[in-house]
Amino acid sequence: MKFESKLPDVGTTIFTVMSQLATDHKAINLGQGFPDFNPAASLLNFVTQAMTDGHNQYPPMAGIPALRQEIAAKAKALYGYSYDPDTEITVTSGASEALMASILAFVKPADEVVVIEPFYDLYIPAIQLAGGTPVIVAMQAPTENKPQYSVDWQQVRDAITPKTRMLIINFPHNPTGINLQESDLDWLERIVTETGVLLLSDEVYEHIVFDGQQHQSLARRETLAAHAIVISSFGKTYHTTGWKIGYCCAPKALSTEIRKVHQFMVFTVSSPMQVALAQYMKDPKPYTELSGFYQTKRDRLAQGLAKTRFKPMPSQGTFFLLADYSAISDLPEAEFARWLTIEHGVGVIPISAFYQKPGAAESNHQLARFCFAKQDHTLDSAIEKLALV
Template structure:
């Protein structure tokens, strides 16, 4: 049907996300999936049983707008034990319909037209569009292409009187970088005595490798008092399709975020909230995640060791970056399409995480997959690259 209305797009230069595009192409070519940042294995069966139990007990209507009290209380205890910060479960913790909804709620509640929002590229693809939808200006600062470190002098130069928010993401998607103590020190110094809000995307908070701690904004009082921390039950419990996350913030900031949240979804799924409250009673359900995914990172890295792909270090998250520019002149977008069609392996071009046409010569691999998938994906990539490098 042809519409009688001509719409004026708020995002005229935004099309279908790269994840949808790659997913469709992968299906067409029956490619093995090392692209999407979601596990391909089942969650703990007890978690499913606890959701079913909640449903059978009649917990099928709206939860309280801020979230199930028992779940907020469990999160307050968890955060206090891990990071030493005590959030009030009544006024400073909100359960969300995904971390993505948390990002949108926080940006739309706290950022106004004409404000500037600094974020780091490569970046998760929703930060800039959400900012633009508020009439605000996204200000990308590029991470080093060598080691994906932050150049804090460039951040300082990007700060203006209109800077309202800095978005940080550690562990980082797509690079696997994590913040160091020096990063924390510089961020603290740059935001001290300002009105800048820090929006901290911490969905991979329990996926940090090689004995490093997760440096949550909640761990540092000078940052916690100006930070909105967003995290994800889906990533932690391997149920990304359940779309439940949470948000931590000082009460004054949370009051504004909840105004948006109530008109977006009102409340996250009730049975899932009951199940997550039970899961949090067993800390091992999340404390063992780093070792679990470190093993998967190492399986994929070892299987690709003899390929011409150069793997960059991954200190956290679900992802490894692989450089190919030394053996192919192709753009990373073209390389991804070639690998889908010829190697039958789906990956993501790193350029998809930039707002400009940056060609990185790198692809992103996701190792949140079962071991046979990792090994078969590596075998295919090795076979293809041996014939083409």
């Protein structure tokens, strides 16, 4: 059968490739971003109770009202913005579906979408499936004097043209671990005021922010919230990545269009999980204490790596940490990640995989991404192996 692929440049994701390589070589997988521990027993019990109570059929398309109400209450309490749970909050099949539905709802052929590089691998294919054109603005890479990535917002502003439909941002940022500051929100307000561009804000790591910082959600600013689709993930917050439940918050007019796509993409998501999450969200501690939980793990990995030839870099948020391997090898990042997995038994993700041209010299900075959403003994075992590299 002859056909033309709609995504000719897309293959198996680096996350799948590296996880399979780790499995094949019995390596410790610090690559793909998922916890190796269970969610809270009380949350699991809520799911069982929901099933027993008969919540096993289709829930409302936009999500059960109780869960949308809890999401609205959380957004108001944390960020001061009031979303209408009936018309402005949609429960989705993971943050991935929220992102895809949002892009398909608004991006048309000939539209441009500005994406900040490095970027999560879903963004570009979703834009292409919608018929849009991605416009890439690269972050400034780390240097010896400034050991973390940064965004040049003037370059972002300069990339926006009359053809630009959307600007996609992701903070806390995967893979670099940087957060937005108040000054960044100021820049985004200026960009929105001058251009009217639609903002798609991937905030799945909103509750994993370190060293006393606050998550600077776009919902903190009226001007930004009025132009933004804000997306989050129960998987990242409650250690349930396999449940694939997320949500998006947006003004009514935007939510209406997103729901048009959502209802035909998946229609709705798991009933008992939604009922359980609505009950579990009544206690804010699991998400208000999550940053401290992961900061301890971040520090454990960073301190361990500091005793090896790797050079750990600052991580302001997410459950990822970057490390410089230039003292170990001059291999390109993808080759180094394979070598480390096969020869030393620790799987990581090359940062070049988050670039549009992974093989290009400007995409390779001798950096690897480590995931610390792991049990302590997993991290300790990996550190022991990395000390021998």
